[in-house]
Amino acid sequence: MIKASLRGLLQRKLRLALAVIAIVLSVGFLSGSIVLGDTLNARFAGLFSTINENVAVQVTAKDPDAAEPARLSQADLDRLSRVDGVAQASGDVSAEGVIPFRTDTGKAVTAQVGLAAGVDSRGDTLGLVELREGAWPARADEVVLSANTAKLAKAQRGTQLKVFVPQLGEARTYTVSGIAGFAGGRDSLAGETLVMFELKHAQELFYGTTGVYASASFGAASGVSQDELKKRIERELPSGFKAQTGKEATEEASNALGDSFGIFTIILSAFAGVAAFVGIFLIYNTFNIIVAQRSRELALLRAMGASWGQVIRAVLLEALVVGGFGATLGLGFGIAVGVGAEALLSNMLGVDLPSGGVVVSMWAVLWSYVVGLIVTMIAAFIPAVKASMVPPIAAMRETVRPDKSLLGLSITGGAFLVPGAGLVALALTGIGSATTLVLAGGVVLVFLGVALLSPLLAKPVVRLLGWLLGRGQAGKLGVRNALRNPRRTAVTAAALMIGVTLITTAATVAQSFKSSIEDIVGQNTGVDIMILGPNTGPPNGEIGFNPAALDEVKKLPGVTDTAAWHITIEAAIAGTPAFISAADVPTAKRMWQMQEVGGQLRTLGAQEMVVDDNMAEASRWKAGDQVTVGIGQTSKKYTIVGIYKRTPTLQGPILGLPAVDDFAGKLAYQGFVSLDDGADVAGTVAKVEDIMSDYPGVTVGDMSSFARQQSQAFDVLVNAITILLGVALLIALLGIINTLLLSIVERTRELGLVRAVGLSRGGVVRMVGVESVLISVFGCLLGVTLGVGLGAAFVKALIDLDFMSKFALPWANLAVYVGAALVFGVVAALWPARRAAKLNVLEAIAYE
Amino acid sequence: MSAAARAVDVWKVYGSGEAQVIALRGVNLEVERGKFTAIMGPSGSGKSTLMHCLAGLDSVTRGEVAVGDTRVTGLSDAGLTRLRREKVGFIFQQFNLLPTLTAEENITLPLAISGRKPDKAWYDTVIQTVGLGDRLGHRPSQLSGGQQQRVACARALVSRPEVIFADEPTGNLDSRSGADILGFLRRSVSEFGQTIVMVTHDANAASYADRVIFLADGRIVDEIENPTAEAVLDKIKSLDTLAVSEDRVEVAE
Ligand SMILES: Nc1ncnc2c1ncn2[C@@H]1O[C@H](COP(=O)(O)OP(=O)(O)OP(=O)(O)O)[C@@H](O)[C@H]1O
Numbered sequence A: 001m002i003k004a005s006l007r008g009l010l011q012r013k014l015r016l017a018l019a020v021i022a023i024v025l026s027v028g029f030l031s032g033s034i035v036l037g038d039t040l041n042a043r044f045a046g047l048f049s050t051i052n053e054n055v056a057v058q059v060t061a062k063d064p065d066a067a068e069p070a071r072l073s074q075a076d077l078d079r080l081s082r083v084d085g086v087a088q089a090s091g092d093v094s095a096e097g098v099i100p101f102r103t104d105t106g107k108a109v110t111a112q113v114g115l116a117a118g119v120d121s122r123g124d125t126l127g128l129v130e131l132r133e134g135a136w137p138a139r140a141d142e143v144v145l146s147a148n149t150a151k152l153a154k155a156q157r158g159t160q161l162k163v164f165v166p167q168l169g170e171a172r173t174y175t176v177s178g179i180a181g182f183a184g185g186r187d188s189l190a191g192e193t194l195v196m197f198e199l200k201h202a203q204e205l206f207y208g209t210t211g212v213y214a215s216a217s218f219g220a221a222s223g224v225s226q227d228e229l230k231k232r233i234e235r236e237l238p239s240g241f242k243a244q245t246g247k248e249a250t251e252e253a254s255n256a257l258g259d260s261f262g263i264f265t266i267i268l269s270a271f272a273g274v275a276a277f278v279g280i281f282l283i284y285n286t287f288n289i290i291v292a293q294r295s296r297e298l299a300l301l302r303a304m305g306a307s308w309g310q311v312i313r314a315v316l317l318e319a320l321v322v323g324g325f326g327a328t329l330g331l332g333f334g335i336a337v338g339v340g341a342e343a344l345l346s347n348m349l350g351v352d353l354p355s356g357g358v359v360v361s362m363w364a365v366l367w368s369y370v371v372g373l374i375v376t377m378i379a380a381f382i383p384a385v386k387a388s389m390v391p392p393i394a395a396m397r398e399t400v401r402p403d404k405s406l407l408g409l410s411i412t413g414g415a416f417l418v419p420g421a422g423l424v425a426l427a428l429t430g431i432g433s434a435t436t437l438v439l440a441g442g443v444v445l446v447f448l449g450v451a452l453l454s455p456l457l458a459k460p461v462v463r464l465l466g467w468l469l470g471r472g473q474a475g476k477l478g479v480r481n482a483l484r485n486p487r488r489t490a491v492t493a494a495a496l497m498i499g500v501t502l503i504t505t506a507a508t509v510a511q512s513f514k515s516s517i518e519d520i521v522g523q524n525t526g527v528d529i530m531i532l533g534p535n536t537g538p539p540n541g542e543i544g545f546n547p548a549a550l551d552e553v554k555k556l557p558g559v560t561d562t563a564a565w566h567i568t569i570e571a572a573i574a575g576t577p578a579f580i581s582a583a584d585v586p587t588a589k590r591m592w593q594m595q596e597v598g599g600q601l602r603t604l605g606a607q608e609m610v611v612d613d614n615m616a617e618a619s620r621w622k623a624g625d626q627v628t629v630g631i632g633q634t635s636k637k638y639t640i641v642g643i644y645k646r647t648p649t650l651q652g653p654i655l656g657l658p659a660v661d662d663f664a665g666k667l668a669y670q671g672f673v674s675l676d677d678g679a680d681v682a683g684t685v686a687k688v689e690d691i692m693s694d695y696p697g698v699t700v701g702d703m704s705s706f707a708r709q710q711s712q713a714f715d716v717l718v719n720a721i722t723i724l725l726g727v728a729l730l731i732a733l734l735g736i737i738n739t740l741l742l743s744i745v746e747r748t749r750e751l752g753l754v755r756a757v758g759l760s761r762g763g764v765v766r767m768v769g770v771e772s773v774l775i776s777v778f779g780c781l782l783g784v785t786l787g788v789g790l791g792a793a794f795v796k797a798l799i800d801l802d803f804m805s806k807f808a809l810p811w812a813n814l815a816v817y818v819g820a821a822l823v824f825g826v827v828a829a830l831w832p833a834r835r836a837a838k839l840n841v842l843e844a845i846a847y848e
Numbered sequence B: 001m002s003a004a005a006r007a008v009d010v011w012k013v014y015g016s017g018e019a020q021v022i023a024l025r026g027v028n029l030e031v032e033r034g035k036f037t038a039i040m041g042p043s044g045s046g047k048s049t050l051m052h053c054l055a056g057l058d059s060v061t062r063g064e065v066a067v068g069d070t071r072v073t074g075l076s077d078a079g080l081t082r083l084r085r086e087k088v089g090f091i092f093q094q095f096n097l098l099p100t101l102t103a104e105e106n107i108t109l110p111l112a113i114s115g116r117k118p119d120k121a122w123y124d125t126v127i128q129t130v131g132l133g134d135r136l137g138h139r140p141s142q143l144s145g146g147q148q149q150r151v152a153c154a155r156a157l158v159s160r161p162e163v164i165f166a167d168e169p170t171g172n173l174d175s176r177s178g179a180d181i182l183g184f185l186r187r188s189v190s191e192f193g194q195t196i197v198m199v200t201h202d203a204n205a206a207s208y209a210d211r212v213i214f215l216a217d218g219r220i221v222d223e224i225e226n227p228t229a230e231a232v233l234d235k236i237k238s239l240d241t242l243a244v245s246e247d248r249v250e251v252a253e
C-alpha cells in the first residue's frame, strides 16, 4: 500500500512539482522574513559589542529621561577611576541631533543618526575611536569628525564647518582639527555622523555647565573580571546611578535597538504572513485537484480491498513526503531570501554594519514546517476523506458528478463573514485595546467567508464576464470550463483576491486622505506657507527650528502673521500617551480660523490648555476642568480654558507657550505664515527657506506644494504596500497556473476531442487563455469590491476621528488593477496553454 | 470521380529496436465515395491504426494518405486542422462529447469552431434522423450511452464531411442501441450519400456496410462486397484457420 502510493507520487512529476513550488513559495517568504529580522538583530548585537569591546563596566543614570537627569561630577569620575582594578576611565559627554552642513552645497547632511561627543586631549582612552590625522580639539571652536562625517560633509582638516546644535537651537561654525576612525579601520559604526567637540565646550553645550558627565565607562586591569569590577565600583557609586558590566550594557542597547527594528520586522512578517495565507489556498487547491483526479485510482484500491483508513493513510503519507520536501526546500529558499534582502536593505539604507552571520532561529524552522507540512497534510486530508466516501463503483465509472449544492458552503461562508465583519467594525470603533489583533482576525475571517461564498458568486459573475470576454467558440469553451467547477475557480480566484483586497484598501484610504487634504488646501484657511520640521525623529522639542527665526520671517514683505508650533510626543494626558502642541492660541485662532465651542480661546498662561470638542466629548471635559498633563518626566495639573472645533488639520490639546519649558528642547516643530492677498508666494517661500537653511531637515512650502507632498507620500506608501504584496500576488499567479495545468491534465481527452473536431492550436490557446483571464479578473473584482468595502470602513472610522473629511474612490488605481488582472490572466495562461496546444491529438483521445 | 479517402502502400511502425511494432505493412485502400466501408480484423491487427492514419490523426511511417483531393501526408498542424474542419468527422467508441456543452451545442460544435452556420434544413433532418428532438437541451451526463452516441453521430453528420470515421461506435452499447446507431449510419449513406469508414469487431455491425475490409497483422487480407452477417462470420473463421495454419508453419520451421 505504502509502496503503491509512493510510486504513484513519483509518476506524477508535474503535479508533484507544482505542489512543491506552492509550498516552497509560501514557506520561503515567511521564513525569509524571520531570517531577515534575526540576521539584522545579530548585526546590531555585533555593533554594540564592538562599541563596548573594551568596556568592563558602565555607569549610567538610573533615570536618564528625567527632566533633570543625574550627572556625574568630575570628582565622582576621579573617585571611580581610582577604584582598584580600573585600568582606564572615560567620562561620556554626548548628544544626538547634532548635524553638520555640507561644505559644498550648504545643505544639512542627511544621515540616519547625528551623534556628538566631547573629548579631551587624550582622545578616547577606551580605544573605540582612533585619531587618523590632525589633533583632538583643543579649543571651543575646534571639532574632530569621524571619517564618514568628513566624507558626507565634504570636509577636511582645516575646513570651516557649520554644525547645527539642537541645544543652541542654531548652527555654529567650527574648524575641523582632525579626522578620526573607529577600531578595525571602520569609517562609521553604522552609517551615522559623529562630531567630537572639545570636552569642556561639549559639557557646556549639552549640560549647561562644565565638569559634568552623563555616564562613564571603565576598562578593567588584567585579571579583574567584569563582574568583580562592577561589584567594586558599585560600592563607590553616587546616588542616582547604576553600574552594568559591558556585557549587560551591550545586551540592553541591542535589545532596545532590536525593539525599534522589531516594528519593521513585524510589518515584514505581516506581509509574509499574507503571502503564506495565500499560499495555503494554493496548497489546498493543488492537493484538492490532485486527489480528486486520483479518486478513480483510489476507488480501484478500495475495490481491491484496501480499507478506508489505508486509502487516507496513503494520501497523507504522500502529503507528508511532499510537504516535508517542500518545507525543507522552502526553508532553504527563505534563508537565501533573508540573506539577500538583508544585504539589499543594508545597502539601501547606507548602513554599514559589522557582519553578524546568518541567523536561522528556531522560529524560522518551526513556521516553515507548520506552514509547509501541517497545512499540506490538512489540504490533502479533506479531499482524501471526500474521495474515500465516494462508493468505489461510482468513482470508477467516471460519471460526471452533478453539481453539488453550494448551500452548505455558502452558509459556512456566511458564518465566517458576519462575525468577521463584526470584528472589523469593533476594531474600527476602537473598543478594547487589542485593536490590531481584532482587526487582523476580523479581516482573516472576512477573507475566509468571502472565499467560501465565492463559488456562489463565481457562476453569475463569470457568466457575465464570459459574455464580455468569451468571444468565438474557443472563448465560449473557455467560459464553460471556468464555470464547470465553481469551487475550483473560486478558490483559485480567492487567492488573488486577498492581495488585491489589501492593495485596494490601502489605495482607497490613501485616495480619501488625498482628497481630504485637497479640500483643506482649497478651503483657504489664511495659512499660505508651512514650515515643517525634519522627519529624522519624533518631535520632542529637540528637533525643528528656533522660533526666533520666525521674527525674521515676519519682517519679510507681504507677511502678515506667523505662528510657531511646538510639538512633543513625549507626553501624556490623564495618563494616556498623547501628541501635544504648544502655541499662541489667539494667533492660531486668527490664522486657522478656529471655532470656539466652549470656554475661551485666549492667550494661555502656565498650566492652561485648550482641547478640541471631540476629545472633550469623549473624556466628558468642559471648560474649567482640571486635567493631569505629563510632559517628559514632569506631571502637572492643567486647567481647560477653552474648547475648539476639531478639523482634520487642527486637533488635540494645545498648551500655552510657557509649557515649552517642560519640553525636551525649545525648538518649534512647525511654523505657519500668512501673507497679504497678492503677495509673491513663491518668492516668499524662497526667502523663508533661506532663513530656515540653518535648521537641518526643515522644509518650507506653500499649501499646494504641501498637499502635493502629502499626496506623493501616500502614493509612495501605496506603492510600497503593492510591492510588499507582490509576493502574495506572485503566489496567486502561480495558483492560477497550477489550476490550469491540473485542469488540462484532467481534460486531456476533451482537448483531443475538440482538436479532432477541428479546433486549431490557436483555438486551444484562446480557450485556456479565456479561462485564465476569467479566473484572474473574477479574483480581482472580488478583491476590488472587498477592498473598497474595507477601505470605506477604515475611512469612516478615520472621518469619525476627524483625521480626514471625505471618502474618495481611487478610480485610476481600480482601473489599473482590473487591467493588470487581464494581463495577469494572460501571463498565467502562457505555459498551460502551450502545453495544451502541444498535446498530440491521438494520444489525448486515447488518454487514460 | 476520385476516392473519398485513399491509402497507398501505408506502413506504420511504432517504437524502435526491441520494442518495435509494425502496425501496418503496406496497406493499399480506396474508400469509395458515398459508400459505407467496414474494417474488421482480430485485436491488434491495425484497424484503429489504419483509421487514424486515414483521418490524419496519426502520421504514416511510409506511403501516402489522402482524403478527397487533399494529400494528408506531410500536412502541417494548421493544414490538419483545416482538414478536420472541412473534410472529416469522427465518432469514437466513447467520450465523444464535451461535458460542459448541451447535446445541441455538442452537435454544432464543429460548425461553431470553424465559424460556420448550420444549414437549418439539414440540421433538422439530422436531428430527426437520430431522433433526439426532446433531448437537445441535456448535458451528456444526463444522457444514456446510446443517446450519447447518437449525439456523436449527429455531430459527425451535421457538418457534411467528406468522410466520417467511426472507431467501434457501438462497442460500448447493448445490441438494441447499437442497432439504432448502425441504422442511422446506414441511412445517412443510403439517403444522403455520406461516406463512412467504420472499424468494428462485430460481424452483425459489419453487415450494415457496403464493403468489409479484413485486416490481419497489419495487412489487408480480404474483403467482401455487400456482406451479410453470416458471410462475414464465415470469412472470419476461414481467416482464423489461415492464421492458425500460419502459426503451425512457424512452429514447424
Ligand atoms: N502508440 C502506440 N505505440 C506502440 N504500439 C502501438 C501504438 N498503438 C498501437 N500499437 C500497436 O500497433 C498494433 C495495432 O494496434 P491497433 O490499435 O491498430 O489495433 P486494433 O486492430 O485497433 O486492435 P483492437 O481491436 O484491440 O482495437 C498493436 O500491436 C498495438 O500494440
Ligand SMILES: [Mg+2]
Residues within 6 Å of the ligand: B047, B048, B049
Ligand atoms: Mg482499435
